[in-house]
Amino acid sequence: MGGLLEVKDLSLNFGGIKALAGVGVAIAEGETLALIGPNGSGKTSLFNCVTGIYRPGAGSITLRGESLLGLSPDAVTRRGVARTFQNLRLFLNMSALDNLLVGRHLHFRKNLLHAALRMRSEEVRHRRRCEEIIEFLNLEPYRKSRVADCPFGIQKKIELGRALATEPKLLLLDEPVSGLTAEEKEEVSYWIHEVRGRFGITILLVEHDLRAASRLASRMVALDHGVKIAEGTPEEVQRHPDVIKAYLGD
């Protein structure tokens, strides 16, 4: 198993605040890694650095040996990284299907003339791929509904589907089960598990729900105040004294 994503000595400052201070994380191909830590520990900042939304001050991020630093978010996505957001960022006025089709955007053979003249063979080709994802996530009843009108649990699934539509090598999930009911948590956990099995996608996930996180992930990394405090199997990390201290205090 080779390393898919390697993050080394990553530092990010907002003025005097050190959001990340020399964090290093490596994910092997096919692995599921969970990132845990209290609020403000830098989990989402790490995501934003990898996807090109933030520019880190120092350090390196490489995907299969190729550096992702300095690339714009769409260029990072084109290299095979997809993500979901902590507080859903769906295209609320579009249908679920259209949201997925935006996920296919980078795979479209683009031709403005074809677009203007309604030549739609590309569209049909990508529709087929989207329908596969819709079927996989059981989203058929919501295919044509406006996303803003869908319940929260469905919106979370649509966002997962949209990320899958980009055909990523690496999927970053920012709190995939937060705000869901117990049953929905089970369901989404099952799907995340399936994503790995069926699409062979490597997953990096941030999760506050430690039970869900330790069930999904084979390895866990704990952050606190922008520093990595523990790494290992879920059991090891959860028993680590620094992690307990970070969550519960002295």
Added chain:
Amino acid sequence: MDLVESYRDDLRFVRKPFAWFLLGALLVGLLALPWYAHTSWVVRATVICLYAIGVMGQNILIGYTGQISFGQAGFLAIGAYTFGHLKLLGVPFFLALLGAGLTAALGGVLVGFPSLRLKGPYLAIATLGFGIAVYQIFANSEILSGGRSGLAVPKLEPAFGLSREVYVYYIYVGLLIAFTIITYNLISSYVGRAFVAIRDSDIAAEVMGVNLARYKLLAFAISSFYTGVHGGLFAQFLGHLEPQTFNVAESLTLFVAVIVGGLASIEGSILGAAFVIMVPTLLSEYRWFVPVLFGLTILVVLIFEPLGLAGRWLKTRLYFQLWPFR
């Protein structure tokens, strides 16, 4: 029942036979207009057609891509004067129109650059500045604006034994239909999806692989192309150009047409254009009162129909779809 049997079926321009029928009736109504309506109405319809193209372009930018722009009068002036000068050089009508559109599109790309950094009201102010700057340039440059006597644009010579009004009306209606179809096609394609994605959440659009810079500039280019064509058609219609025609009030009129017609709606753009042309015309008997009534009408429409005239159309359609059960 409405059953879609293939993905390709789902992407058709018009799906149901009844919609084809309505569309055909509308088309016949438009084409037969000179036979049942007075010439003054034909002229009004001509103005609505040329305005509708500009409003549609504006709607692509504001309604679909979510980039608020108050600089439309600037693009309008660029289009109109490019068209006028090209016509004076002896360039044929359609080529001059294309030139007007392309020049305005180039201006649109330049104005689009601030949009890569600015959002919402800040972008609106920046584009407003552009509109005023263009107006001042034309007002102060005699070479561009044709001096004190203005720029006279050669009239179109009617053909096929039609009167000039009717001939011009047919050309303008034809262009409006072409632009409407192309707009529908663009909006339902990957381009339109990228635009709406940028409007709804620019960060998510970028993370999904939409190149923000490219698509924002594209939206500006397409929208200003439409406005440039609008300017060219306007110049041809007026036959005489003065910079005062393209002041800030003109930008506002176009903006009002977009909002009243309905944001992110193509039918709405046409209805909005008809609104801003027809309301002052119908109220012209109360001359001094027109601006007040115009303003009041806008308020009434927005309070009772926040989705614009297109929203009313949508509700009417729904009513008939559900009839007689509701």
